[in-house]
């Protein structure tokens with residue numbers, strides 16, 4: 001439908017000059033294909049992409065383009081094209097916000113005082129429980145739109161602020177709904193083991209028995225769960241408790257991932273790797289043993305510099321050890337109300353470079369191909385290659401380094417999702 005405004009506040013609108021199933025050739029482009037094993041992000045000067053039925057038929061040098069006499073031609077005027085960005089770790093579905101708590105901390109309040117004033121995760125849980133699915137969608141949309149405006153075409157969304165069965169399911173239904181109302185692929189993670197709610201304080205085992213495990217069975221039965229996540233930390237769940245959740249995930253055939261080694265080293269990444277986890281996320285306190293286990297299992301390290309920045313963490317993830325061991329590195333916003341109220345993957349790239357010394361190539365790969373790998377979606381998206389979904393971002397930049405270098409500037413020209421272009 002021409003003129004349907006899909007991106008509230010961002011002036012995005014679908015460019016529907018061609019109907020579904022159209023064959024389109026996007027020519028006069030400079031491509032960063034991110035093809036595995038290629039040097040320098042798989043760049044192709046004078047490149048072209050041929051798309052049909054929402055999928056990439058060809059991506060490479062314009063000189064090698066197959067016959068396209070029946071295709072709609074789009075001249076990209078020499079612009080850079082990358083795969084659509086992948087934000088592989090977010091918590092964007094939640095009620096309320098924690099601005100007051102942030103303000104109190106700056107004014108010198110202790111964690112105890114904040115907790116007594118109703119702050120902390122409890123406040124997000126209460127606010128989330130109070131909202132309906134429709135309301136959760138409505139409050140998540142501005143956050144999602146901000147990400148889409150930067151060329152994000154795939155996003156992971158976690159539950160974990162419901163902490164009872166109805167509310168965990170409600171969060172997952174809201175996450176699924178986002179995919180219906182915006183041009184984006186949504187991957188859900190069940191994060192019942194995020195925190196223990198007040199009514200189960202000091203009774204983690206009961207909470208897992210009564211809520212986390214039956215909630216997972218129910219959410220899975222309703223087709224709401226693409227992966228199972230947990231928070232393995234002194235303030236959350238032990239490795240033995242997480243193992244109980246992962247055992248059920250394995251028996252249901254659902255892949256796992258884990259918030260691990262964020263504030264201390266409990267061996268969570270090693271545990272996750274032993275379950276063949278897709279990713280271990282945060283990993284600031286990851287040790288050599290954990291690195292080795294992740295390398296052996298092919299578990300991706302998802303670095304979350306927004307959380308590192310927001311909590312003023314000093315311990316950096318072991319980037320050098322990850323590189324040397326050949327562990328894939330992805331980066332994500334960790335967008336959440338408490339420790340990373342961040343809705344910019346471009347800024348995340350800059351933070352990963354500035355705070356963790358990732359290279360430009362690692363940052364761009366981390367927000368595209370490696371994000372796709374961390375979601376188990378690499379055969380579908382994350383690179384510009386024949387056979388994959390036609391998801392890409394078109395940029396008004398002279399060089400790819402500009403995507404990482406600038407702070408608070410968005411050079412997106414347009415994003416293309418499943419072969420359809422959405423103008424900014």
Ligand SMILES: [Zn+2]
Nearest residue numbers: 089091259334
């Ligand atoms: Zn997280």
